[in-house]
Amino acid sequence: MSSGDGQQSQALTKPALSDIQASALVESVFGLKVSKIKPLPSYDDQNFHVYVSKSKDTTDGPTEFVLKISNTESSSHPDLIEVQSQVMMFLKAAGFPTASVCHTKGDHTASLMSIDSGSGVKSHLVRLLTYLPGRPVAEIPFSAQLLYNIGRLAASLDKTLEKFHHPKLSCLQREDFIWNLKNVPLLEKYLYTLGQNRNREIVEQVIQLFKEEVMTKLSHFRECINHGDLNDHNLLVESSESASGGSEYQISGILDFGDMSYGYYVFEVAITIMYMMIESSTPVQVGGHVLAGFESVIPLTAVERGALFLLVCGRFCQSLVMATYSCQLHPENTEYLMITAKTGWKHLQLMFDMGQKAVEEIWFETAKSYASGTSM
Numbered sequence: 001m002s003s004g005d006g007q008q009s010q011a012l013t014k015p016a017l018s019d020i021q022a023s024a025l026v027e028s029v030f031g032l033k034v035s036k037i038k039p040l041p042s043y044d045d046q047n048f049h050v051y052v053s054k055s056k057d058t059t060d061g062p063t064e065f066v067l068k069i070s071n072t073e074s075s076s077h078p079d080l081i082e083v084q085s086q087v088m089m090f091l092k093a094a095g096f097p098t099a100s101v102c103h104t105k106g107d108h109t110a111s112l113m114s115i116d117s118g119s120g121v122k123s124h125l126v127r128l129l130t131y132l133p134g135r136p137v138a139e140i141p142f143s144a145q146l147l148y149n150i151g152r153l154a155a156s157l158d159k160t161l162e163k164f165h166h167p168k169l170s171c172l173q174r175e176d177f178i179w180n181l182k183n184v185p186l187l188e189k190y191l192y193t194l195g196q197n198r199n200r201e202i203v204e205q206v207i208q209l210f211k212e213e214v215m216t217k218l219s220h221f222r223e224c225i226n227h228g229d230l231n232d233h234n235l236l237v238e239s240s241e242s243a244s245g246g247s248e249y250q251i252s253g254i255l256d257f258g259d260m261s262y263g264y265y266v267f268e269v270a271i272t273i274m275y276m277m278i279e280s281s282t283p284v285q286v287g288g289h290v291l292a293g294f295e296s297v298i299p300l301t302a303v304e305r306g307a308l309f310l311l312v313c314g315r316f317c318q319s320l321v322m323a324t325y326s327c328q329l330h331p332e333n334t335e336y337l338m339i340t341a342k343t344g345w346k347h348l349q350l351m352f353d354m355g356q357k358a359v360e361e362i363w364f365e366t367a368k369s370y371a372s373g374t375s376m
Contacts, residue, residue, distance in 0.1 A: 064131035099129035132253030134236030151293025221264035228259035231275035270311035288366020
């Protein structure tokens with residue numbers, strides 16, 4: 001989503017290719033003939049939905065793809081991009097609904113290209129992924145079952161990644177990466193963007209509590225690789241008919257592995273809870289269903305459960321503060337950047353006003369109400 005520190009963010013250049021330039025890239029780098037192309041929303045990379053014409057060589061292959069052009073900061077870390085691509089392929093082989101990574105004409109998973117998109121020639125990594133079907137979770141009404149399934153997916157994903165190996169895996173040790181949940185204290189350098197108001201006061205309190213109550217307990221959390229961004233736009237669903245004749249939603253796609261890093265199991269469930277709260281009319285109730293699904297695969301320890309409230313608050317702060325900061329850098333992208341802020345500040349204030357004990361009681365009682373076995 002964003003780069004590691006303020007100086008890098010200032011230097012970060014988001015690509016701004018035209019449709020014609022993007023089409024030419026698909027043809028020159030991947031050897032596919034574009035029949036139609038349209039931009040997709042993105043944070044600080046540039047994405048296109050690409051349709052390709054079938055040829056005698058591609059009769060059985062996919063015809064829809066996502067062209068991903070990484071920003072200059074991400075493009076300067078090709079090992080990290082390569083690990084992300086390998087993770088997607090590993091998870092797909094394990095049965096998860098992730099995209100396939102298309103190889104270039106030179107049989108690589110990405111290509112570093114010199115591109116002039118209006119602000120001089122810059123180097124950008126270019127990838128092509130298969131297009132995944134479905135609608136973002138943000139566009140559909142939540143059910144308790146779907147929230148449970150999303151929690152279960154988050155845990156299963158992290159558990160599966162225990163078996164992932166790669167010679168460049170150490171690049172996921174992203175110590176100063178602003179989106180790693182342990183780096184909530186790094187938000188202090190961006191607080192000036194909020195001005196002086198109640199929102200800033202809450203963020204300052206969360207940061208202080210985070211330092212005292214979370215940072216001191218990190219050694220007690222179980223480590224793993226985190227997807228780190230299972231938000232309501234990065235999970236896709238498709239409708240299917242249930243056994244009772246009604247319709248239910250199945251998860252059909254997991255998008256955007258750009259925020260992957262080493263973290264902890266409890267980070268993944270906290271991040272997932274926070275993002276599932278965004279579109280909900282009863283946001284505090286969401287957490288218990290997601291937690292129940294997660295714990296059906298990976299039960300949290302008492303210490304991890306005790307940190308959950310502040311971790312969710314911390315993720316709200318990361319998302320809200322960095323969106324405000326990014327809007328100052330990229331005012332043309334304000335509508336996309338401020339998606340979370342539309343309800344996020346209200347939800348964070350609600351959690352803070354209710355207090356940890358009251359919120360935890362709702363979460364833990366809801367989770368307890370599910371069957372006590374490891375699956376539903």
